Amino acid sequence: MKHILITGCSSGIGYTCAHGLQKLGYSVFATCRRDEDVKRLQDEGLNVCKLDLCDTNSMHEALTWMLSQTSGRIDVLFNNAAFGQPGAVEDLKRDVLREQFETNVFGTQELTNLVLPYMRKQKSGRIIYNSSILGFVAMSYRGAYNASKFAIEGLADTLRLELHKSGVEVVLIEPGPIRSAFRKNALAKFLANIDQENSAHKEIYEKTLARLQKTGDAPFTLGAEAVLEALLMAIEAKKPKARYAVTFPTKLFAWLKRFFSTKLMDYVARKSSE
Secondary structure: OOEEOOOOOOOOHHHHHHHHHHHHEEEEEEEEEOHHHHHHHHHOOEEEEEEEOOHHHHHHHHHHHHHHHOOOOOOOOEOOOOOOEEEEEEHHHHHHHHHHHHHHHHHHHHHHHHHHHHHHHHEEEEEEEEHHHHHHOOOOOOHHHHHHHHHHHHHHHHHHHHHHHHOEEEEEEOOOOOOOOOHHHHHHHHHHHHHOOOOOOOHHHHHHHHHOOOOOOOOOOOOOOOHHOOOOHHHHHHOOOOOEEEEEEHHHHHHHHHHHOHHHHHHHHHHHHH
16 A cells, blocks of 8 residues: 655645545545645545645644654655746745745755655655646746746756666656636735736736636646546556646647747747736
């Protein structure tokens, strides 16, 4: 039985993967940032603990909680927790950009580094990062999130090289549009942190608001089960791939980036950002 720690399980991808893996017989340790979500998932039958990626003590406590139940073993870490901060790059204040990185990058990597000594000792394990299509293709008005996912991809690629022959595998999952609470949470961050009225991008922000407030799915959106499928492959493959692309847009843009010039890619990315 593989013991799996998953971050960001309150909704969306983390929620679906935690329930899905548990149903398949895995030993799942789900985590959430808010107490009310921990209680809700406990009531649903998951083994859950509070974990806040912005709080070092919280990460230590969550890892101790898990290892106390597994005799010190952890087979898989699924780094899923993240959020998106919309807004033009020139409108991102320093503290807003720092907040984006605290969760998506700094906290994620700190937790990974806490886990690695246990995987090294057992000479096996999987570190799986939930990245994004925006981890390798930049799109307008998503600069903070773009940068955080680009950073995660750089860290993961480097870690994969450094862990060669250690028995620990490093994998990136790169979803495109997935049905989740991501858009709703991004809207809250946009309203809280972006000065729309005094921005040079004021007119474009009207479209940004419309997009974030829109109900229904964007084109090519898949359910979170699509990520669960990729996660299962990353967990079970004897030799996992470095990257698993999820959704048609991710696969298409990966292909386009191989063959298109920067100028042409910029044009496609601008159109796709509208």
